[in-house]
Amino acid sequence: MNQFDIIIIGAGVMGSSAAYQAAKSGHKTLLLEQFDFLHYRGSSHGESRTIRATYPEPYYTQMVIESEKLWKETELEIGYKVYFKTQQLDLGPKESSSLVAVIDNCEKQLNRYRILDREQANECFSVEIPDDWIAVVTELGGVLKPTKAVAMFQTLAIKHGAVLKDKMEIVDVETDEDRGGVLVSSRLGEKFRGKKCVITAGAWVSKLVQKVSNGRVILPIQPIETTVFYWKIKQGKEIDFTIGAGFPSFASCGEPYIYGTPALEFPDLIKIAIHGGRGCDPDKRTWGAAVGGAEGTAKLVGYLKEWIKSRFGDRINWEDGPVMTQSCLYSITPDEDYIIDFLGGEFNEDVVVAGGFSGHGFKMAPVVGQILVDLAIGGTTAAAQRAEEIKHFKVGRFEGNPGGNVKHFGDQVRLR
Numbered sequence: 001m002n003q004f005d006i007i008i009i010g011a012g013v014m015g016s017s018a019a020y021q022a023a024k025s026g027h028k029t030l031l032l033e034q035f036d037f038l039h040y041r042g043s044s045h046g047e048s049r050t051i052r053a054t055y056p057e058p059y060y061t062q063m064v065i066e067s068e069k070l071w072k073e074t075e076l077e078i079g080y081k082v083y084f085k086t087q088q089l090d091l092g093p094k095e096s097s098s099l100v101a102v103i104d105n106c107e108k109q110l111n112r113y114r115i116l117d118r119e120q121a122n123e124c125f126s127v128e129i130p131d132d133w134i135a136v137v138t139e140l141g142g143v144l145k146p147t148k149a150v151a152m153f154q155t156l157a158i159k160h161g162a163v164l165k166d167k168m169e170i171v172d173v174e175t176d177e178d179r180g181g182v183l184v185s186s187r188l189g190e191k192f193r194g195k196k197c198v199i200t201a202g203a204w205v206s207k208l209v210q211k212v213s214n215g216r217v218i219l220p221i222q223p224i225e226t227t228v229f230y231w232k233i234k235q236g237k238e239i240d241f242t243i244g245a246g247f248p249s250f251a252s253c254g255e256p257y258i259y260g261t262p263a264l265e266f267p268d269l270i271k272i273a274i275h276g277g278r279g280c281d282p283d284k285r286t287w288g289a290a291v292g293g294a295e296g297t298a299k300l301v302g303y304l305k306e307w308i309k310s311r312f313g314d315r316i317n318w319e320d321g322p323v324m325t326q327s328c329l330y331s332i333t334p335d336e337d338y339i340i341d342f343l344g345g346e347f348n349e350d351v352v353v354a355g356g357f358s359g360h361g362f363k364m365a366p367v368v369g370q371i372l373v374d375l376a377i378g379g380t381t382a383a384a385q386r387a388e389e390i391k392h393f394k395v396g397r398f399e400g401n402p403g404g405n406v407k408h409f410g411d412q413v414r415l416r
């Protein structure tokens with residue numbers, strides 16, 4: 001039987017980043033994926049993810065600052081770009097509690113940020129906002145290329161000696177009574193022996209963890225099917241929405257929370273979408289756009305049309321609706337904070353679980369990969385060293401407290 005120092009289950013961005021970190025640190029590493037590598041059925045595929053430091057929660061800002069450094073270092077190692085930097089623009093009503101928290105956080109943690117009023121926002125970014133709105137501009141922003149970035153981590157993991165296997169659905173992880181560590185079993189009967197194991201199974205993580213822990217651990221993670229919309233930029237205005245012209249990645253606080261990235265992946269198209277979706281079973285997707293079928297989709301598109309018309313006027317063709325859509329999965333926790341913790345029980349610190357990245361995990365993958373490997377290899381000692389960093393991500397926060405971590409600003413995700 002194959003013997004590894006660390007076995008990682010799930011080759012999305014988190015598992016692939018962890019595999020790279022583990023192999024690079026000299027650990028004999030195995031990465032297992034149920035589908036093909038770089039498949040489109042999870043959360044880490046596609047053309048763009050935003051990186052931004054403008055979080056209302058101070059602990060995420062700190063993680064993004066660290067992650068940005070690691071994205072750049074990893075790009076240098078692979079020799080091509082996955083991170084396209086631009087500014088980040090956050091918009092919203094002056095009194096929006098999440099925007100107020102973002103500004104507070106910028107003040108404490110970011111060297112450079114600016115607050116723009118209606119006129120300044122229009123002058124700098126040609127974006128229209130109401131009189132009672134403001135815009136916050138920060139330097140740490142931009143676009144990450146998801147599929148390309150996952151491929152980068154996998155390639156580098158192989159380069160550092162990791163073994164990668166796809167079409168390998170894992171159905172169980174047990175303690176190895178004879179030798180210590182864990183035994184990992186696939187649906188087709190293959191078995192792998194590992195001193196340590198990391199489970200990064202995305203929208204499938206609750207199912208797998210429930211099985212592995214014999215029902216002891218139920219992670220409150222809701223898989224959500226979400227849809228990304230691309231809109232046509234009007235002829236003659238294409239350049240305005242590019243990074244080269246200074247166009248930012250952006251988010252609009254409030255209800256609904258709307259986000260977008262500069263025109264980059266498809267010529268003359270811009271991604272503008274809503275942070276939200278509909279609850280689903282990841283194995284029984286509808287691939288539709290919204291709760292409530294055609295009527296729900298029309299309502300969702302209606303919000304976006306109104307928002308685009310108000311912010312960008314006639315520079316984007318909102319009238320005819322989106323020209324392209326892509327479906328993707330979120331894994332949402334009740335407080336939208338991640339889950340990164342030991343599985344405990346009979347596994348003690350031999351199995352680490354990471355999931356519930358709640359639609360905002362991609363940018364953090366480099367630092368999450370490091371944390372996962374540290375916890376798996378270093379156990380309680382590593383957890384003590386990283387105590388401050390990981391204290392918000394413990395599974396135990398939901399015990400007798402279904403809402404999890406208390407937030408001082410409104411929820412952002414609604415089922416749509």
Ligand SMILES: Cc1cc2nc3c(=O)[nH]c(=O)nc-3n(C[C@H](O)[C@H](O)[C@H](O)COP(=O)(O)OP(=O)(O)OC[C@H]3O[C@@H](n4cnc5c(N)ncnc54)[C@H](O)[C@@H]3O)c2cc1C
Binds near residue numbers: 327
């Ligand atoms: C539309 C959309 C937009 C987003 N925008 C942003 C953004 O702008 N910025 C940002 O930071 N984040 C964003 N995110 C979130 C980010 O993409 C996710 O947080 C991140 O990709 C989660 O990665 P993951 O590795 O946990 O999950 P996944 O990518 O789903 O990977 C989990 C993997 O585990 C595999 N697996 C599951 N069960 C098993 C098993 N039993 N055996 C073997 N393999 C298994 C799955 O097949 C899958 O490949 C967005 C997400 C979506 C969907």
